[in-house]
Amino acid sequence: MAIWLLLFSLLFSSNSITIAKIVPAGFPSSIVQPEQLSLATTKTSTNKLYEEKYFTQILDHFNYNPQSYNTFQHRYLINDKHWGGAKNNSPIFVYTGNEGDIEWFTQNTGFMFETAPHFKALLVFIEHRYYGKSIPFGGNKERAYSNSTTLGYLSSTQALADYATLIIDLKNNLTAIDSPVVVFGGSYGGMLAAWFRLKYPHVAIGALASSAPILNFDNITSPFSFNNIITQDFRSESENCYKVIKGSWQKIEETAAKPGGLEILRKSFRICKNYISVNSLEGWLGTAYTYTAMTDYPTPTNFLNPLPAYPIKQMCKAIDHPKTGNNTFEKLYGAANIYYNYTGDAKCFDLIDDSDPHGMASGWTWQACTEMILLTDGNNVDSIFPASNYSYIDRLLYCKDRFDIEPRPSWIPTEFGARHIHRVLKRFGSNMIFFNGLRDPWSGGGVLKDISKSVVAIVAKKGAHHVDLRFSTSEDPKWLQDLRKREVHIISKWISEYYHSLTYSS
């Protein structure tokens, strides 16, 4: 989800890289108050939405060196309230966890909870290795993250093999061998869901891959696409709003360059006294625009931060508000306040934050330095951010410096494919839904056209990052209600076809 952005790379050309530039796994570098952000994690954990369990997972599925036999405690959450049981071969819905605490994703995947009664489905949410509480090396996060020798086992293929192993074992334990499994995931979790269906068709009969930018590799998707979509999001609300933001970067830099300029900026943006720099301020603002674009949901939400419905509209309203006149900083402050302080409780803002409310550690930084080479940081002249080129070399240099490791940009395309996906999957594979909301900057790397009768794309013009998977609300627009119904309908078809084959085939 949000977390895998090269946040700071949005704002700088390749000439002015800073370490801060590449913090792909970092939560927005600057936040209001940690306790507010952790709301999402804690708000429903008392509702007994699920039970927490652990599975003894093997460290390395693909090799047989002695150390590969080490194990770790792999967490998953389970809810059997609506399950029709093994005897009825009732389905099992599995969320393929992404780069953070599985509770966080679980609490933001209401779709599974809300459809469970209809399907009589068992719900299982599996955490991704190295995140949350699923930490190898004895659960010792410090040790697991200490160097590339211990981090080496953090990879997408290992995670997929974890899921297959755990699901098969769980089905055996439940004597639910013939219960069909459907996998769900959003963002990186959606990529994993799609890849899981492709690689483990004997384990999952179908996949709902929501906002999964599986085409964001191998130069298939333009590296300018991501920021073009953010630009378009703001521009679609108000041309003035777009222009104010676009013009603001120069103003910030000019101000910062003046004597006492940083102090002016600090006061304008209510930055707490501890730290300010032009880079961190620009990062802080860019983060707000980017994540607001990703989570431009039609109802009030609290996924990354508490936000109103249609938050980009609200940001642009703040920017366009007549009372701010020509004061660009006041306008930007109003916009940033939507993202960072919608509850209104914050007195000032910290640009540096070391808290980790979502159990992400620096796992995504590692993944972005090894295999997840999603280049999203290009900005053309029309971009809402300063024009800049994308740069693989910057990534390489950062990763050499940070982990003494070289990325393998061709691995994901080699292992999972991406190029000519329509041609490849037209006669191969089945039972996949690719959902994308076009407000979401990640949608540029998504599958936006049907591939075959049973590998389909659902596209919501007004949708944002995996909006389909969220808990429904009474204010959901009709298009959102409709597309969720369509997803339920398609999944029903997969399951009934499966039951048919259970009866009639060998």
Add this chain to the structure above:
Amino acid sequence: MAIWLLLFSLLFSSNSITIAKIVPAGFPSSIVQPEQLSLATTKTSTNKLYEEKYFTQILDHFNYNPQSYNTFQHRYLINDKHWGGAKNNSPIFVYTGNEGDIEWFTQNTGFMFETAPHFKALLVFIEHRYYGKSIPFGGNKERAYSNSTTLGYLSSTQALADYATLIIDLKNNLTAIDSPVVVFGGSYGGMLAAWFRLKYPHVAIGALASSAPILNFDNITSPFSFNNIITQDFRSESENCYKVIKGSWQKIEETAAKPGGLEILRKSFRICKNYISVNSLEGWLGTAYTYTAMTDYPTPTNFLNPLPAYPIKQMCKAIDHPKTGNNTFEKLYGAANIYYNYTGDAKCFDLIDDSDPHGMASGWTWQACTEMILLTDGNNVDSIFPASNYSYIDRLLYCKDRFDIEPRPSWIPTEFGARHIHRVLKRFGSNMIFFNGLRDPWSGGGVLKDISKSVVAIVAKKGAHHVDLRFSTSEDPKWLQDLRKREVHIISKWISEYYHSLTYSS
């Protein structure tokens, strides 16, 4: 191919395990003369059937520890004599190498050479890591095979990822991006071809998996199936032949138990003076029956050993021959002589042999001790071998002793699936041919029924181990000619559908 048998386990109950019992990767433990066996390797190597090339391959595709970045020189053989070229998007036929020197398999896969002109295909034969000349750790076989730390990277998933990586790189180098790739393989190589199509559909448009016992895992195929087929093979030639062999084990053991008995056996079977034991003699005979069943080809061949056409018939003729009267050992000697001494040059036989003419090292022993848990050693009361149960525990104990490693019997079913393959692949996957010859003991673990319109089974009642892939001869029976034509027809269809999609889809 032959090499992955638990040869000696055929003959002993689980109470009498010997180290010799589990030598899965070993070539027949006893051979005539090394120089005769190496015939298969050398006979065509001067014909310039292919050019030898090397690719710098990564040691570990799935992890990112520093040692995973090590590389090795990965051998492949290439023949472009008939290739229509990149401009015409002419096809690339790839053999997914199995557990031995790739030259050996190449020279026994005439089907690819003979169909290349028709398809204007480029031929590529890729060696399996840790075999032949594709040895990690600087090509140092002794080091690569020294312990489980260095052997750990010998696995089927690593091999498949090697093939994907090499093929993609080769296509890039040839600017043959749009040339369709079809993969071929026999035996373990056939399993790899099938799995490659399933896991890398973006790399290969189809697979011909010949004699690939992908259902020999997870108790799907009875562990008695393998020896039942051998039994049936001999019985179908002559009930007396079967009875003589079946009764011989007790006679051998009784003789061996007498004073001077081993010397009698040594003379009866013309064993050279260096070594004899009842176990090794029984292994030597069992090997002959088993490998002859596997290679019961309709024409003279030289795959494992030089053999006449229909060698089981010849063995039974020797056993049934009136001049041997009631002399069981003379009968068995005649049968063994078909397998071990068809050229008639051997003066005596060695029961112990350390030569490695096919570049197999002890790689298959490692694979059989880690993931390739193909249990084939059950013998029911009707078996041509002494009745015995199959035993996973025996395997486990051997592997603990030999490598201090525990097998992972559930990994292959987890990673590749096997159970309910018809149900799973009915609506998933396409463009696969599973060939099986029913004389082949491995056919019990093969796919013997069509799964869908494009995942088809070709079954030859009189066929043996991947007979379809062999060079054709003027004496080939019509059924063999016909099934090869059918394979060509199906592959043609895959390619023309691919060209169609190249023109009409995005």
